[in-house]
Amino acid sequence: MSLRYLLFSTWLLSGFSSQAQATLTKLSSVAVPSYGTELVVSGTTAYVLTASAGQHGLRVYDVSTPATPRLLSTLALPRALGTAALPPRHAVVNNGVLFVVSYPTNASIPATIVLWSIDVSNPASPSVRTTGGSTGGSETFVAASGNYLYVVPNNLSEVQVYNRTPYLFQNNPPLLTLERKVDLPYSLSGIIGVKTSGTAAYVQYANNAFVTLNLSDAAQPVSSPGTTPGTITAADGSLAAGLAQPVYAGSIPSNTLHFYSLSNPLQPTLIRSQAGNYGTRVAVSGQSVFTCGETSPFIAAVPSSSEPLRGYLLTANGASSVEAVATGTQGSNALVAANGMAYVLTDTELSIYAFPNTVTSTRGASTLAPLALYPNPASRTVRLAQAAPGSSVAIYDLTGRICLETRLPPSGTLDVSALSSGLYHVRTGAAVGKLTIQ
Helix, strand or coil: CCHHHHHHHHHHHHCCCCCCEEECEEEEEEECCCEEEEEEEECCEEEEEEEECCEEEEEEEECCCCCCCEEEEEEECCCCCCCCCCCEEEEEEECCEEEEEECCCCCCCCCEEEEEEEECCCCCCCEEEEEEEEECCCCEEEEEECCEEEEEECCCCEEEEEEEEEECCCCCCCEEEEEEEEECCCCCCCEEEEEEECCEEEEEECCCEEEEEECCCCCCCEECCCCEECCCCEEECCEEEEECCCEEECCEEEEEEEEEECCCCCCCEEEEEEEECCCCEEEEECCEEEEECECCCCCCCCCCCCCCEEEEEECCCCCCEEEEEECCCCCECEEEEECCEEEEECCCEEEEEECCHHHHCCCCHHHCEECCCECCCECCEEECCCCCCCCEEEEECCCCCEEEEEECCCCCEEECCCCCCEEEEEEECCEEEEEEEC
């Protein structure tokens, strides 16, 4: 057994101090030739929405190798009938369809938005399925589950439920079907976001209160009877996070970062809170949480912040975390966490950051339960009997590098045929196990 492996094992068992701080590693960056307004990452594909001088579009990147993102395709976004060329604002991808809502138009009261659905089942050849308009506010948010899209204007206490299947009306272009509206509990403040995780969604109000939606029947979301104090603006698997609305003193936003357990998705449990200066954006992937400042190229009234990108890698129970900072970053137009990494979009650049290997390889494994894997050794597939379908699974090599991060399929079996022979660590939720690949 090598000295390197002995050192790795010692680090793995000892864990990191909650006060430890490291520097996030910038893996790559690619230039965006126009304003980058929104970013979605699904699996190994990144979708960048852009806007410039009345011509708005989509750029699709292969990020399977984070060090060398590769442009797969571009697509121009058409205008909706009777509307101006509105830039894209928020987006979500679900089951091979990318849903995008625009900034609002000021030419009508109430304001209207453009709603696009784009077929991205083949990322190298995306195509617009539907283009239509909808009633919106000064901000309109989107989430999706199953065959349904949820549109939430910031100034209405309702969720608009759209069926993703297009319908044709006479000779008009195909549109999404608005099936119903679901009332939300009243709040004195506007809505600032909506996020889904499994069979639940969280609608966040600006006055630090959120509503929980039961999505067991995706066609008919059921709202909680009232709001819950707290902030959830990002969620993934068993972890959620949120930033309380900042108080601006000069240009420095002072706020509080909340961490939640979603072991019971309909009743999120606050793990801990920490005060600081985080900006206004937060994203979650597995046990990783990232924050940074927010900028906006189109709405000048939105407060801007130059807070840098920060990452927090939590222990399984969330009791402590390693903090890492990316020097030189100054806010973003969009922040996404996926595959244990942070994807940052600015006006002109898409960048990818990760925790250094010394952090990922040593993060508090002594607090994790043993994970049964079989067959072990394995060559093509491995079964995780203890893990629930849909759970996040990460496989690390002995240096702590993430070699595979995915969701456990319904079969409970992972395809590991792409991994080279050697020893790996497999982590899901609060469990970790050693796996040998032959």
